Amino acid sequence: MPEPRLRPAAAAPRPAGRSIRAQIVAAVHQLQAMAALALSDLPSQRHAISVERLPLPGSSARGIDPLTGLADRAALRKALEEAIRRSSADGCTGSRTKVGLILLDLDGFRALNVTFGADAGDRALVHAARRLTDFLPNLAPPSLQSSPGQSGPGPALAARIGDDEFALLLPGSPALPVLRDLADALAVMVLAAREPSAVPVVTGVSVGVCCYPDQAGSAEELLRGADAALGREQYRRRPESPGLLRRHSAGQAQESLLAELTGALAKREPVLHYQPKVAFDGTVVGVEGLLRWYTPRRGWTDPADLIPLAEQAGLMPCLTGYVLDAAARQSMEWRSAGIRTGIAVNISPQDLLVPGFVDGVADRLERFRLPPGALRLEITERSLPDGWHRVAEQLSDLFRMGLSLSLDDFGTGHSSLERLRRSPVSEIKIDQSFVSGMATDERDAALVAWSVGLARSLGLTVVAEGVEDGRTWSRLEALGVDAVQGWLVSPAMPAEQASGWLRSRTVRGEQ
Numbered sequence: 001m002p003e004p005r006l007r008p009a010a011a012a013p014r015p016a017g018r019s020i021r022a023q024i025v026a027a028v029h030q031l032q033a034m035a036a037l038a039l040s041d042l043p044s045q046r047h048a049i050s051v052e053r054l055p056l057p058g059s060s061a062r063g064i065d066p067l068t069g070l071a072d073r074a075a076l077r078k079a080l081e082e083a084i085r086r087s088s089a090d091g092c093t094g095s096r097t098k099v100g101l102i103l104l105d106l107d108g109f110r111a112l113n114v115t116f117g118a119d120a121g122d123r124a125l126v127h128a129a130r131r132l133t134d135f136l137p138n139l140a141p142p143s144l145q146s147s148p149g150q151s152g153p154g155p156a157l158a159a160r161i162g163d164d165e166f167a168l169l170l171p172g173s174p175a176l177p178v179l180r181d182l183a184d185a186l187a188v189m190v191l192a193a194r195e196p197s198a199v200p201v202v203t204g205v206s207v208g209v210c211c212y213p214d215q216a217g218s219a220e221e222l223l224r225g226a227d228a229a230l231g232r233e234q235y236r237r238r239p240e241s242p243g244l245l246r247r248h249s250a251g252q253a254q255e256s257l258l259a260e261l262t263g264a265l266a267k268r269e270p271v272l273h274y275q276p277k278v279a280f281d282g283t284v285v286g287v288e289g290l291l292r293w294y295t296p297r298r299g300w301t302d303p304a305d306l307i308p309l310a311e312q313a314g315l316m317p318c319l320t321g322y323v324l325d326a327a328a329r330q331s332m333e334w335r336s337a338g339i340r341t342g343i344a345v346n347i348s349p350q351d352l353l354v355p356g357f358v359d360g361v362a363d364r365l366e367r368f369r370l371p372p373g374a375l376r377l378e379i380t381e382r383s384l385p386d387g388w389h390r391v392a393e394q395l396s397d398l399f400r401m402g403l404s405l406s407l408d409d410f411g412t413g414h415s416s417l418e419r420l421r422r423s424p425v426s427e428i429k430i431d432q433s434f435v436s437g438m439a440t441d442e443r444d445a446a447l448v449a450w451s452v453g454l455a456r457s458l459g460l461t462v463v464a465e466g467v468e469d470g471r472t473w474s475r476l477e478a479l480g481v482d483a484v485q486g487w488l489v490s491p492a493m494p495a496e497q498a499s500g501w502l503r504s505r506t507v508r509g510e511q
Helices: 020-040 073-091 109-116 118-134 176-191 219-236 251-266 303-313 316-336 357-367 389-400 417-422 442-457 470-479 495-503
Strands: 099-107 157-160 165-171 204-212 271-278 284-292 343-347 375-380 404-410 427-430 461-465 483-485
Touching: 073 099, 073 157, 073 165, 073 204, 073 219, 099 118, 099 176, 099 219, 118 157, 118 165, 118 176, 165 176, 176 204, 204 219, 251 303, 251 316, 271 316, 271 495, 284 303, 284 316, 284 483, 284 495, 303 316, 316 343, 316 357, 316 375, 316 495, 357 375, 357 389, 375 389, 389 404, 427 442, 442 461, 442 470
Parallel strands: 284 343, 343 375, 375 404, 404 427, 427 461, 461 483
Antiparallel strands: 099 165, 099 204, 157 165, 271 284, 271 483
16 A cells, blocks of 8 residues: 655646745745754853844945845835836836835844843844845846846845834835735745844744835835835734733733743753543543643743744744644654554644645654654634635645644634635534533533534534533533543643553544
């Protein structure tokens, strides 16, 4: 029998001269590997940081940002005006070229300065600038460049135009949808700016794009349009959940927590505890790996505080990679001991938006010699982005690899029936807020019954979370739920304790 395919089928190779978007994504893959390597080498203590200057070849000090070596705001404006002049000249021949502008803002830059000091902030800016300048040749191939005074798109330009704000000018820009995708990829690339022995860059990145002549008619309008788009993105990304620690309240505490977490990941302090899922005949059908982190000063840190903070800081891709590694390693150890059951881990929509995430999962399966059924990925319904299409392709790729996918905390989000019908998930997990109340609240019971009926009609497996009493167990069994998870069965256990628990029970193989 042939080995299961771990990667989605590759597309046919592109001819020479790949698109800007393809070149960006390829570079991001390399940068993510660098980021993962750097994270494992982070020092446990702060170090004095010397900030290097990045010279801009062939330019004088005027018009240059002294810290990063990029163009400054005045130089960017001049380049914008020149690019638009060239585009207008092209328009006289009937083929006006587009001029794109991408603005990138390092979210939480103030928090980085407060937590690690101003030198660390400067280092973050220098690394972000390097990521942009390193890729400038790909953004403006020599064949597209032209000399001053000539028509044609002209060269791309990177600039630092504010304390934590960068700009990328793209003469000969692609269409607006591709420009937005390119901006997202660049944000990931800048976010991956970590190096061994460096203070971690834990900020998120917001982006805004605008395109001439589609959305703006002048350099000033192009700047204003991109700035307005950046503001809308920052407003959309603002904290919404009451449970999320906000920077303007208790900001110092969360910044300290974030700094400790980054160091703890480097020292492999957080661990996974495993909570079983069982069918009503007592058969174990899987376990969920739940992140636990203990420090003598804080005790056990509540994941409800930790995960939203990591998402806000842009640290989720590194945190998820850490969890996937731990789960894959534990699965390999259990399989060697004759325990074969799937381990479910939670992933964030941020992870699915990172180019290379699917390949990263495939690499772990290969590295730990695991079949796809050894891991199950759970994505929380309430965290799904409005732009479902942005993550649907990655979920489909994971499904084609043979991984099982679950929709976690079902009932707390806004999944449309159409989205649920078309998604590749094979399981829904009904949120404990409904399950725990169904024994006494008929409305909760009705919602659970409706969810079970919907899942059945779509051919999905149903797991109920938060089962803590026998009455709830009985009602769920009567409704035809497939499996339950909760304190009535077992709390989440450390790996050694979970191993003993699993050995004493009937375990169904990997799904």
